[in-house]
Amino acid sequence: MAEGGDGSAQDIQQPSxxxxxxVWAYFGFLKNAEGQLIEDCYPVCRTCRKQVSAKGSNTSNLMAHLRDHHPRLYSQCKPILKAHE
Structure with missing residues (x-):
């Protein structure tokens, strides 16, 4: 799995x-220089470290990113989400 950046997946934290x-298990937010989460509507994929828009905590783009770029993760996540509907 490719990582785009200096940090590791552990640098990506869950939203506060x-x-x-x-789907948030696969995404998180980076920290600023002071160690505070940067929750700017652009969470980071834990797998490829790409920022994905999630304005208003809308997870549609997050799911689309998994579907298009990480089909194995998407197939794991999809049954979990359907069970909660």
Missing amino acids: KKTKSE
Whole structure:
């Protein structure tokens, strides 16, 4: 799996607010120089470190990113999400 950046996947932290969707297990936010989360509507994929738009905590783009770029992860996540509908 490719990583685009100096940090590792451990540098990507969960959002500070409670999230409902399991897709957030595959995404998170980077920290600034002071160690605070940068929650700017652009979470980072833990696999490829690409930023994906998620304005208003909308997870549609996050799911589309998994589907298009990480089909194996998407297939793992999709049954979990359907079970919670």
